[in-house]
Amino acid sequence: MGKILELRNITKEYPGVKALNRVNLEFYSGEVHALMGENGAGKSTLIKIISGAIKPNGGKIIFEGKEYDEMNPVLSQKLGIGVIYQEFNLVPELSIAENIFLGRKLTNGLTINRKLMNEKADELMKSFGIDVDVRKPVKTLTVAYQQLVEIAKTISNDVKVLIMDEPSAPLTNREIDAMFEIIEKLRAKGIAIIYISHRMEEIFKISDKVSVMRDGEYVGTKLTKDTSRPELIQMMVGRELKEQFPEAKSEIGKIVLEVKNLSTPTLLKNVSFHVCEGEILGLAGLVGAGRTETARAIFGADQISSGEIYVRGERVQIHKPQDAIEKGIAYIPEDRKKHGVLLEMSVRENTSFIALKKISKAGVVDKVKDKKLAEEYIDKLKIKTPTMEQLSKNLSGGNQQKVVLAKSLASDSNIIIFDEPTRGIDVGAKQEIYHLMRSLAKEGMAIIMISSEMPELLGMSDRIIVMHEGKVMGEVSGKDATQELILEYASGGYGKEEASNEN
Template sequence: MDNTPLLIMKGITKSFPGVKALQDVELTLLAGEVHFLLGENGAGKSTLMKILSGVYHKDAGETWINGELVEISSPRKASAYGIGIIHQEMNLVPELTVWENIYLGRELTDLFGFLKAETMKDQTTILLSKLGSDIDPAATVSSLSIGEQQMVEIAKALSYETKILIMDEPTAALTERETQKLFQIVRQLATSGVGIIYISHRMEELFALSNRVTVLRDGTYVGTVETKEITFNDLIKMMVGRDMTTRFPKEVAEFGAEVLRVEGLGRQGELENISFSVRSGEIVGMAGLMGSGRTEVGRAIFGADPIEKGTIFLDGQKCTINSPADAIRVGIGLITEDRKHQGLVLGMSVGENISLASLAQFCANGFINDDQEEEMIAGNIEKLKVRTPGATQLVKNLSGGNQQKVVIAKWLATCPKVLIMDEPTRGVDVGAKAEIYHIMNMLTSAGVGILMISSELPEILGMSDRVLVMHRGKLVAEMPVNEATQETIMSYAAGGES
């Protein structure tokens, strides 16, 4: 590997009103390496990358690219220095074609100002073929899978002759197969000399891909280490400043009676004859590839999507659920996989979000009892250790982990018998994940039954009592967790047999 530093950032400091986001942070990136940037939510990773990509201006510090002291004053300037960024949220125009997206804002024209469409299509084909992709340049982006859109994002970044590529949670919405394809491309890019800064909360990716790791904590630089010389527990200690005794702190709760039973659940083209049960105090993990129907099962039980066939029983009693309001009334809650768009109202406060699903408890004669509502909100903030200046803080200003705790608090306030948790730890750091797992233990010890839908197999195996596997809208396997392995689950999820 060429050890010439592509990038040196040192003494980087950045403040916002009332907050010191970064203090004397440093980062060195070598040519041809995959360098993980690690830290809890709010550690300063995104701020540092926004400074590198020209979105934010630093207050102090120096940036060197290929040995030259530079000032990155805008995203355009960052591109000129060979810096590309692939955001967690796709930055493409769905209605435009692949080639139109790649050349958006810098279209090639002839002497008369006419677009050189064929040239741009050909160049797009070449870019994609370098990534081992045969995506049609004339296809509209909206017709592509998430993995294919990710490929277009990478091709777009490389079209700028990128030498420093920032990848922010690139696998968050990818299937297992798409993730493995992305890994191949990341390694291929590194071999060609591109330096990659990779941000992810998935520790498996860190050990599978990275050469070195830089850790930030509370806006400060903790250290840079060789991946091969560090253990999982050592990295966690660097991140959170303390030892974590176990990654999955699962406690065995005493199972009670069956709280949820689903029989023959179906909807044409999406779900077929789904039947399973959840007992009081039990965590039932539901695995499956993207598009397998995992999320659809949760939404159907909660009344967010219609059911054409099947029956739902709660505490042994048949119940009719035609809407989320019906589900809440009988004691079912749903933590959606997309907290920002479906789980929270970002423009409202922490307190308003927490009481959103349970306001009826505090109403009498059309008036809300403010004292009772505030007492409940304060109690849940304390119980779930939500880090917030107060209940009036806008929820959009919290870290991802604390936003997720607010979503959980909202459903705790309804006193659920069954809680459906769809991707409960997506996009939150390791420390916050452990706290959410402790909350799940607290719920099951209180007798709540949990249906946990997750794409992270270590989480399924680490926190479930029983495992269900979905494939193309069907429930294809059910097993005790002590009989399940990642290989067994993936075999069923891919349509095979154990």
């Protein structure tokens, strides 16, 4: 099919930074065109220019043969350019149907034709293979469903070009497959899809072409079938980067944390497992399997209804996060910005935050110790920041993640629970996080890693337990650890009640 959108010499400058430098790209109808690049490569800037959210300093945007110097949001929408951003634009209090038809009128004269709206929304969701009550408020939905509502909202607008910015980030594998089916349908309808993602598997599964950007420059475009992972990675980082996980495993020592029959009022049922010194225990499962709930229950962030927790053989009572922290347990949450890093505080204030009481005398923080902690961890974790006084909100995702980690390490934690440690972090920073995790394990720490990324689970874990609907379904390690087996357990397969947790 024909060319629908072309970018010619698009340039965008911010004071001191060239965010985009003479970028040329072409997009065709009925094609899934993946856009890759590390964080800061200019992908987001580029799509904002296409959607008209920001204006370029130079270059032309050619849409269906017509030249534009710049877009604006109203024009791009009128032309049929739809964008699904990483942050959703949904109104949580409104229903699914109301969100899908937000800003467009389906009226009976003066009043909204709610019946028609609900019918149309229902039809749309059903076409995605999803059966859901469209009158339910969006806030009651899981992130995955919200994502689908966002897609439905965008394509109900008769788009010709659909831009998806990391659409799979909040989804589990099964949900991603469902989304891919939707993308296939849209492609068949002749829509041009621009698909931005960090995940290689997805790119190879769904895209026809891949374009790579680096430091605001266009690097090149490949037909997906003619390229390979290493080639794309090399294009992205500009050098050969060894994939992917630190080789040497650490020495596994005594059991440090043991959980017995942990249950919560809402989800968990008799969850039992243990983790040892020097071990990285992977926690696999689909969204809603209860992995985050397990972590939060151990950490005292949520109440448990029954169960026992042992730290170094001793039974402990954990009712609130303070209790867990005192026992040396740290939790690095999934949603960094919401639960992890204190955005309005500096790197220094974040680093010492959990350890504050320990470095205070008569309630007054010891400034020297405060600075020393920050210095130590900026150095140890290689946090890239101009100074320790930099506000955390100005750091990149990978460095924010390191700040969260610094906060926990500075308070002498030795059992660390990582919840999706590399979500939304680019390739280079991922490597660093992996090496950090492994070197912490080598220092004798016990690590629990919740992850939805299969390569990460398989590459990092010494042992993996798999959860499904609040239960532990099985445990895999060594040669047994295969993607297929984990998925089988994760989807509730093999009918096993609970795997034996004794070594």
